[in-house]
Amino acid sequence: MAETVPVAGLEHTVLEDSGIPSTGREGIVRAAGVNSLGNVASRALGLIREAVVSGTFGASGATSAFDAVSGVPKMVYELLIGGMLSAALVPVLSEYAADSPETERDASGQTELENVLSILLTLSGLVLVAVVILLELGAPWIAPVLVGGFDDQLLATATQLVRWIVPAILIYGISGILQAFHYARKRFVYPAMGAPVHNIGVIVAVVLLARRLDVASLSIGVLVAACFQLLVQLGGLRGIRLSLRFDWRHPVIRRILQLYAPVVLSIVISNLGIIVDRNLASRTVHEAITWMTKATFLIQLPLGLVSMAISLAVLPTLSQIDANVELDRFKRTFTQGLRLVIVVIVPAAVGLFVLGQPIIRLIFEHGEFTSQDTLQTWRALRLYLIGLPFAAIDLPLVFAFYAQKNTMTPVVVGIVAVVIYLVVGPALAFVAGWGYLGLVAANSVQLISHALLMLVFFRKRFRGLAGYGLLETIWKTSVASLLVALPAYGCLRLLEGIALPAGFLGEAIVVGACAAVGGLGYLIGARLVRIAELEQLIAMVRWRVGRGVAS
Numbered sequence: 289m290a291e292t293v294p295v296a297g298l299e300h301t302v303l304e305d306s307g308i309p310s311t312g313r314e315g316i317v318r319a320a321g322v323n324s325l326g327n328v329a330s331r332a333l334g335l336i337r338e339a340v341v342s343g344t345f346g347a348s349g350a351t352s353a354f355d356a357v358s359g360v361p362k363m364v365y366e367l368l369i370g371g372m373l374s375a376a377l378v379p380v381l382s383e384y385a386a387d388s389p390e391t392e393r394d395a396s397g398q399t400e401l402e403n404v405l406s407i408l409l410t411l412s413g414l415v416l417v418a419v420v421i422l423l424e425l426g427a428p429w430i431a432p433v434l435v436g437g438f439d440d441q442l443l444a445t446a447t448q449l450v451r452w453i454v455p456a457i458l459i460y461g462i463s464g465i466l467q468a469f470h471y472a473r474k475r476f477v478y479p480a481m482g483a484p485v486h487n488i489g490v491i492v493a494v495v496l497l498a499r500r501l502d503v504a505s506l507s508i509g510v511l512v513a514a515c516f517q518l519l520v521q522l523g524g525l526r527g528i529r530l531s532l533r534f535d536w537r538h539p540v541i542r543r544i545l546q547l548y549a550p551v552v553l554s555i556v557i558s559n560l561g562i563i564v565d566r567n568l569a570s571r572t573v574h575e576a577i578t579w580m581t582k583a584t585f586l587i588q589l590p591l592g593l594v595s596m597a598i599s600l601a602v603l604p605t606l607s608q609i610d611a612n613v614e615l616d617r618f619k620r621t622f623t624q625g626l627r628l629v630i631v632v633i634v635p636a637a638v639g640l641f642v643l644g645q646p647i648i649r650l651i652f653e654h655g656e657f658t659s660q661d662t663l664q665t666w667r668a669l670r671l672y673l674i675g676l677p678f679a680a681i682d683l684p685l686v687f688a689f690y691a692q693k694n695t696m697t698p699v700v701v702g703i704v705a706v707v708i709y710l711v712v713g714p715a716l717a718f719v720a721g722w723g724y725l726g727l728v729a730a731n732s733v734q735l736i737s738h739a740l741l742m743l744v745f746f747r748k749r750f751r752g753l754a755g756y757g758l759l760e761t762i763w764k765t766s767v768a769s770l771l772v773a774l775p776a777y778g779c780l781r782l783l784e785g786i787a788l789p790a791g792f793l794g795e796a797i798v799v800g801a802c803a804a805v806g807g808l809g810y811l812i813g814a815r816l817v818r819i820a821e822l823e824q825l826i827a828m829v830r831w832r833v834g835r836g837v838a839s
Contacts, residue, residue, distance in 0.1 A: 675734070
């Protein structure tokens with residue numbers, strides 16, 4: 289659990305006038321800090337993972353088959369557990385965590401929270417085992433749905449990859465429930481550590497098995513990675529008493545299902561959108577899915593480090609505030625998180641746009657991954673970046689509705705956004721002749737539409753956000769971000785005329801120097817326009833580093 293230690297430097301920021309209790313403000317920042325540190329480790333290891341995978345396998349029909357198949361456990365997990373996590377599990381378990389002191393145990397020796405966790409693990413385990421068996425049997429029919437544009441040989445490869453990877457669904461499901469349990473108790477370290485060890489599992493499997501099993505080592509790597517992730521979550525159960533409990537009549541089951549029921553349709557529609565996206569991409573060029581996946585990985589870096597970390601940190605606090613009673617406190621807590629997202633995600637998007645190609649070259653272009661693969665990935669990345677800021681603010685908006693037990697609004701918006709994609713995607717890809725880039729552009733249109741619709745509904749439900757500093761944060765961040773683009777671009781052009789070491793070292797110098805110049809430019813710009821939220825984040829980092837040194 290995050291300690292309630294005062295954060296040096298925060299007393300002079302806008303938080304003093306936010307109306308959020310001091311411990312609540314600091315708790316959100318510290319929780320976001322823990323999540324972000326976990327994400328930093330995860331993304332760093334993710335870079336190594338992607339470098340190892342791209343260098344070993346390059347971009348081909350086989351890698352596209354895996355990239356499509358790897359979505360199967362993700363989609364099923366999201367449908368059965370993942371979508372439930374933020375929409376129902378964390379909000380409901382947060383209520384039990386608040387009302388169930390660890391000293392109050394029943395006749396069986398369990399607290400009510402432990403009892404609830406036992407029920408969820410038992411029942412979900414049964415469901416997940418049944419799902420895995422069905423998917424194993426249905427593998428020959430799943431592959432054509434995902435990559436129907438491939439030839440028979442690639443379809444056979446995809447089928448085999450499905451059979452290797454689907455057992456990971458059971459492990460992911462159990463791990464997801466434990467993560468929700470940790471989030472509800474505001475113990476963010478274990479969920480934050482899960483992703484880094486997950487990447488380690490993939491790296492180890494590919495390094496050890498690639499020569500023997502070729503692309504199948506990627507599916508096995510996902511299975512190994514899922515086991516690593518689960519082991520970390522189990523480490524957070526010290527002192528927790530669990531048992532097999534088949535009590536499907538417990539009120540918590542009905543409560544979670546009531547909150548989650550509206551979300552199911554949204555996730556089904558979203559998954560259908562992903563399946564159609566992959567199927568359409570397989571009908572352009574064989575390498576398209578891999579190019580799109582690499583570009584998406586770079587987009588997910590700032591989303592995971594910033595937006596998801598802050599959203600998950602704010603969710604438990606928002607879940608314990610009744611907006612009908614304390615609307616101002618709810619909105620101040622929410623906007624605090626949203627402003628933190630904005631001050632980081634905007635300069636990150638600008639930096640990726642300027643330095644995207646050299647970053648792709650540094651991470652991916654070695655071994656089997658060619659300069660042509662770099663160029664195509666860069667083209668996809670530019671179009672994905674258009675939707676990145678909207679995707680970043682969309683996560684906190686969705687979580688705000690989940691926190692107030694309103695799952696219907698995000699569902700409706702999600703369905704509308706997917707329909708927009710299904711109309712725009714094929715039109716751009718095949719009618720306009722953009723190929724896979726048309727699908728990428730349609731994805732950005734989908735993200736923009738979703739975020740704008742969520743803002744409209746948020747304004748209607750919570751009476752808007754005027755007076756909470758959002759517009760001020762947006763314009764200040766936009767101005768300061770100009771000092772990311774101009775210095776970084778100038779540095780890039782300058783280094784192109786200098787003889788640097790060939791290969792990885794020279795590429796690392798280019799990316800490192802330009803990123804440092806752009807980052808310094810943003811810090812200067814932020815100081816000039818006085819972005820208080822960035823000062824808060826810097827103070828948080830200094831406090832954590834100082835605490836680590838002291839330890």
